[in-house]
Amino acid sequence: MTAFFALTKQLIKNTLIPNFKDAKEKKKFIGMVVTIVICLGIPYIAMLVGIFGLVKASVELGYIAHILSIGFFASQLLTFFFGLFAYINIMYFSKDNEFLFTLPLKSVSIFWAKFISILLYELIFSVATVIPVCIVALIAMATLGSFSAGILIMMIPATILLPLMAILVIALLSFPIMKVLQFFKKRPIFGAVVTILLVAAIYIAIYVPIIINTPDAGSSDIASGAVEEVDEGFSMSDIYSALLPSIAPIGKYFYHTFLLASSMTVGGVKAFGYGMAFIGIVALLAGLGTLLAMWQFKRISQGVYENNGAMASSKKQGEVKQTSLKKALIKKEFSSVLKSSNLLIQCGMMVVLPPILIFLLGMYQVKLTNSFVALAVAELIIKLMTSSNTISLLAVSRDGEGALMAKTMPISANQIIWSKIFVGFVFSAITVVLSTIAFSFVGGVNVLQVLGFFLSNMLYAWAVNRFCVYRDLKKPKVHWKNIEEIIKNNFSSVIPMFIAFIPGLLVMAPTMAYGIALTLNPYVIGAIYLATTLLVSGVYYLIISGITKGSVEDYWQRIE
């Protein structure tokens, strides 16, 4: 086996195959995966059945390429959002880089071996989105008596090429991001802020054209109007027919995915041309990525572990002050967060992205429907994002073996854990405040919506941080040499995020329903929403308090 294939094989194994200590852990993991697949799979299949009508209507109205383009672009966005930091961590912060550069391998070989392992990992999203959407399109076309060989031919290449393109874009963006981080290496806060702004700018660049190109529904409410029409005897296909002319044209603005979608739907020589044009774009990005990798990958990666040497040898004059235990613990927590660029970026993203997404998606929703639909989406976003607070998810793990030292100190575990929950909550609270401000600017919002959103999510934020800290306390990973190791291999957000769907959907579903179906005064609906969201967060808080009560000392003593 050549060195490149040996390395690629090993990296794929590292990325895709979990490492189990024993059969019990393996069984537990499989059980968790099956549960998640079932729980998410059923609503997902229901959603596919739901969009079947939309796809069928788009075939009838000649919008099938547009709709497929939107679906493909959404799949790329998923890869992009989930892949950006996974990519940076695996590519640059991996502890194996220092080892790999001592082996007789070209740096480009190391780059592509890592790239392939990341691509295979990200294929999961693509397989779960592109293939089902293509199958739905095929069936929809078949029911209308037409058959598209293009979809069949391009389905598998599209499944691979769409995430490949997204990761290539990530690869190209990662170079300036890493340059920024290295430029500000002695000031991790500045580095994190600039990186966050850079990523935020990318998100805005993606969404703003979508919003600008979305036709304004004006005062007439497309969705609720369509629902009213249903009452008068219209079918769902009439709703789709009403929605499609507003939504579908957006698909054309995603030029690359529109090319791919057109190659699947137009047929003949044109289809071949569109397909080749899409492949050409991907090839161009791959070429550019290779050139940049040859030039920069080794330099940046070596810079990452070189920085550790530079930071370690920097001289700092210490100043000794006396403070209370509570303040000392909180200060220590803040200090450990603010000294890791990677942790700071992940946490910064949790703070900055929800307000941006809530504002941009809110503007989009308000244009198409109304502020209650925007609020429903905002509720789901904020609950999912505050559940992925890395500071709390790694509350104990990020102390490393320092946690074992802390066990020898005459401090109550409750005090330590409270300070960890508090610091995690501070960051989540900033997210909630910024998101509330962002939401209040989307238009057509009333005070009850804003108040309900703010109060319930503050309560939720405390509860979810408590939950995350306790989860890490139960099974912390304290044996590491470099904090990037645990940040990189952090899958602990899966469960809290998965659970967050429950309160998220419990608030989202009725809020959306009120917004679309009810014709009451907005303040009355606002009051109903306020009661619902406070109830859900309150129940969530009580459940979490009940689950985590009284177990801190036990778990703390079990850390080893």
Place this chain on the structure above:
Amino acid sequence: MNEILTITNLSKKYKGNDKYSVKDLSFEVKEGELFAFLGPNGAGKSTTIKCITGALPYSEGNIKICGHDLHESPIDAKKNIGYVPDNHFTYDTMTGYEYINFMSDIYGVGVNDRKTRGDKYVELFGLTDAIGKPIGSYSHGMKQKICVIGALIHNPKLWILDEPLTGLDPQSAYNLKELMKEHCKEGNSVLFSSHIIEVVEKLCDRLAIIDKGSLLISGSMEEIRAKNVDNSLEEFFLSVTQGDVLVGDEKEEFKF
């Protein structure tokens, strides 16, 4: 004797640091030679070794391994190195057996050679029972041993070890020292870093003492002894490094 490693005027400054970690360092390791790199903590031993192995970039000076310049033909140069880092990095998910196979694939070692050498070293280090288990379950010393096996599987011309004896039990430390001597007898060379003077004194043919990034002295043990008739190597080491062994340049000032 041919020179296996030649370092000429090597200087290394970490990014963002004003001070050189290694400054104007020159020495060579000859064929069949067991060369020790001695210095206090923070002297620049690991930085030098990382530059030689390609883990760290350097902008000043030259490094040649078996005649191959590390900048101009890094792959050819690295094929001649077997490196045991001080942090014993391995992939924890691999079993010991998989790691040996992986390193063999990377260095292009044939099936027969990897089996013969692998079996020999696994037995020598008493890893027979653990070789099929994930490296993540290994103790500190066992990880060190599997790194040594991975570094020797291609029978490198130059075997580099960074603080190799840390964490090994007495029997394994003895075996490793014997292996280093044996490797040199076969016409290869060994470069190792240490701050344990007794080990260096008993083991090496030549040594270099480094402090604050600069070479203080280098030569054969006989040459060093000749220059230092009245003192032990330990006393000599402490005198040349001005007794600044423990803290080096890592002093911190505290204001009260």
